[in-house]
Amino acid sequence: MARVVVDVMPKPEILDPQGQAVSRALSRIGVAGVADVRQGKHFELVVDDSVDDETLHRIAGSLLANPVIEDWTVTRV
Amino acid sequence: MARVVVDVMPKPEILDPQGQAVSRALSRIGVAGVADVRQGKHFELVVDDSVDDETLHRIAGSLLANPVIEDWTVTRV
Numbered sequence: 139m140a141r142v143v144v145d146v147m148p149k150p151e152i153l154d155p156q157g158q159a160v161s162r163a164l165s166r167i168g169v170a171g172v173a174d175v176r177q178g179k180h181f182e183l184v185v186d187d188s189v190d191d192e193t194l195h196r197i198a199g200s201l202l203a204n205p206v207i208e209d210w211t212v213t214r215v
Numbered sequence: 216m217a218r219v220v221v222d223v224m225p226k227p228e229i230l231d232p233q234g235q236a237v238s239r240a241l242s243r244i245g246v247a248g249v250a251d252v253r254q255g256k257h258f259e260l261v262v263d264d265s266v267d268d269e270t271l272h273r274i275a276g277s278l279l280a281n282p283v284i285e286d287w288t289v290t291r292v
Contacts, residue, residue: 139250145257160258163278169270171263173216180222180257181237186248193246201240 140185142194146203146210147178178208217262219271223280223287224255255285 148154156177164172181202185194194212203210225231233254241249258279262271271289280287 147257147259157258160278164274167277169274171266171270172260172274173263174259174261176259178257178259180224180255181234182224182251182253182255183249184251186250189248193248197241197246197249200244201237 140187140189141215142183142185143213143215144181144183144194144198144202144210145178145213146181146198146208147176149207149209152207179203217264217266218292219260219262219266220290220292221258221260221271221275221279221287222255222290223258223275223285224253226284226286229284256280 148157154176157175160175160177161172164175179202183194183197191212198210198212199205225234231253234252237252237254238249241252256279260271260274268289275287275289276282
C-alpha cells in the first residue's frame with residue numbers, strides 16, 4: 139500500500155472567489171501581511187502498489203480535478 | 216514574501232462523504248486498487264516575511280479550518 143497526495147488548484151488565470159473571500163476576511167479581522175490566498179482541494183489516497191503514476195494522473199484528471207479550470211499535482215508520500 | 220501551504224483534512228474519526236463519493240465513483244468506472252480516499256482543502260498563501268508561524272496557525276485555526284472536525288498542517292515552501 140502506498141499513500142498518494144493529489145493537490146488540485148484553480149489555474150492561475152482563473153478567478154478564485156473562495157480565496158478572495160479568505161483574503162477579505164483576513165483584512166476584516168485585522169491580520170496584515172497576507173498578500174494572496176488561493177484555495178484548492180487536497181486528496182489523500184491509499185493505493186495498492188499495482189497502481190502506477192499513469193493511472194493516478196488519469197484518476198486526478200477525470201474525477202478529482204476539472205482539467206478546463208484546474209491544475210493538479212500527484213505526489214507519493 | 217514567502218509562500219505558505221496550509222492543508223486542511225477532516226479528523227480521522229470524522230466521516231468524509233466527499234472522499235467516499237470519489238471511492239465509489241472509482242469502482243464504478245472500473246479503477247481497482249484504490250483502498251481509501253479522503254478529501255480536504257489546500258490553501259496557498261503569499262505572506263510578508265513579518266508573518267510568523269504563530270500567526271499562520273491562528274489564521275488556519277480561525278479561518279481556514281474548523282478545529283472541531285478538521286486538522287491542518289502549515290508548511291513554508
